[in-house]
Amino acid sequence: xxxxxxxxxxxxxxxxxxxxxxxxxxxxxxxxxxxxxxxxxxxxxxxxxxxxxxxxxxxxxxxxxxxxxxxxxxxxxxxxxxxxxxxxxxxxxxxxxxxxxxxxxxxxxxxxxxxxxxxxxxxxxxxxxxxxxxxxxxxxxxxxxxxxx
Numbered sequence: 001x002x003x004x005x006x007x008x009x010x011x012x013x014x015x016x017x018x019x020x021x022x023x024x025x026x027x028x029x030x031x032x033x034x035x036x037x038x039x040x041x042x043x044x045x046x047x048x049x050x051x052x053x054x055x056x057x058x059x060x061x062x063x064x065x066x067x068x069x070x071x072x073x074x075x076x077x078x079x080x081x082x083x084x085x086x087x088x089x090x091x092x093x094x095x096x097x098x099x100x101x102x103x104x105x106x107x108x109x110x111x112x113x114x115x116x117x118x119x120x121x122x123x124x125x126x127x128x129x130x131x132x133x134x135x136x137x138x139x140x141x142x143x144x145x146x147x148x149x
Contacts, residue, residue, distance in 0.1 A: 024067035029057050032084050033074060041084055 030043035035050040042050050074082050085095075086147065094098045133138070 021067050024061060024070065026054065026057055026061065029067065029070060030054070033057075033071070034082055034084050036078050036082060 027043065031041050033042050033053065034040065035042055035045035035047055035053065036046045037049045038045050042053060057070055060073065065073075071083065073087075131137075
């Protein structure tokens, strides 16, 4: 059942991503491309090169290019440093894997520490059937009698 739900969720989320690939928008690409002059995303840059890049992106969108084609053309012109997120291959794959590994490792470490801490706090209990000390039993009876009224 979980597999079916996960597959349906993947299909629902894949449709907008595919549409975005086929028909990108300028505002979408502005957040994914970096200005080579000021090293900020195009949506934050006002440099002349950023303006020329926006014009190029608009022209490519009007020509019907996909997001990947536009990004590939920008990479050919400026190099991979023009991409806001590194491609998930080769050495750049570490930029994607290490944060995930850190989060998973931290969660495992936290779960282990919490389990140890919880087991260390369990109070010792007398085995069932062990009689109480007569003085303690008398004191408990007296305390309970106060609540009976």
